[in-house]
Amino acid sequence: MPQKEYEIITGIIVVVFILLLAGIFIIALVSFNNQRKKRHIDEKLTMQSNFQQELLRTQLEIQEQTLKNISQEIHDNIGQVLSLAKFNLGTIDISQTDKLQQKIDDSKNLVGKVIQDLRDMAKSLDTDYVVQMGLARSIEYEMEMIAKTEAFDTSFEINGNVYKFDQQKELIVFRIVQETLNNIIKHSNASRIKVDLNYGLSNFRISVNDNGQGFSANQSQEQERSTGGLGIKNMRNRASLIGAEFNILSKGGEGTLVEISLPIK
């Protein structure tokens, strides 16, 4: 057999072998990539599952906190006013006609106040009501309630054109703001509360500012432990659940600024 023919045959075998290897390489590449895709999908599923768990946990915490708030409100406010009304009615002396009408009027006013407080509380707790009114109006309403107490000088401002975003997100933002306002009322010793809502094209930002005593990180943790409040960590968690950024700036004696920034898609 001529040498040339032998070389050609060797060449053919080599070519076939290379092509086989190329085929195997393609299959290996596809399989490898497919495995990577599987890992990626698994990771995504795990993250989704974690997110759902976190969401559930947060919802439970919110529920718990809400119940605590209701209990506290009933005990500190409604219970007190009703006790006063009861006391008023109990001390009525029919023989003292000059004071009788005054006591009945006082009791009527007290019961009327309780009814109004109950209505306000129901409104701020009712999710449907918050969703219906929208975020801006709900926060404005909260501010009006605070202003009514006359213990704070309040300011509420909206910049940009108000738009609605996802209901769940609006609700979570509202609850964070509500918790922030609660914290200010309970712990800050502030005399002024300022809330700004900025409706940007690509970003929604809300800032809550007070002129209270402020706090350090350690103080905040201690306070959370003693009051059982939702705390900054959980507010941050809730913000991250909806893809928002939560920032808090505070220094002893210089008030506190809470900012929530939510990108709009």
Place this chain on the structure above:
Amino acid sequence: MLAELFNITFTAECVVFLASIFLLDKKTGIWRLFILFLLLTLVTEIIGWWLTSFAHKSNNSWVYNILLIISGIFTLYIIKHADPVVRIGSFLNIGVIFFAGFALVNLLFFEGIWIYNGYTEMVADIMIFIYCCYFFYRVLEEEVYRDLFRYEYFWIAIGFLFSSLGSVVLYIYLEPLMSYYRHTHINIYGYINYGLNVVLYGSLIISFICRKRNTRLLRAS
């Protein structure tokens, strides 16, 4: 004489044909066409063998030319039904029509019916190779995860990819391989061809098993 018929390729074809009968039931849809196609392949092999061994005809190419056209169309048609490529199904149909047109023109006006239609085989192999590569590309690109080793179209694509690649090389080097055979009586062409056929038919059997399993799972869910 029967020994000439029952070479590795024919034996593999028989095994795949039997596997297709057992594995491809009604629920497997268009895959049942494989039964018909494999039967046609066996019949073609038998006619080809009969023509040379009993009828003593020196040329049996016409039988294989017809099978070549049907085989090319059928293979392209099956690949185009794979989920990852189905979205450009109409575009792939144009490919099938182009091949059918080319093969018929070549059969009627160029190489003719009495000479083995090598050009048709080359075009078929190249198109199958392109379809398989596109299939793999889509599998890589799509976001859905599939267990590829249990995915029937993956095995089909593997079989056809190797077979088409090998056939192109064999066709290109047919002359030197035949010359080598004449000198040494070592049938390298035959060995490579048998190897490719075993890979192709092995892949087909696995794909039938996967098809049956997946159809059953789909119906159960």
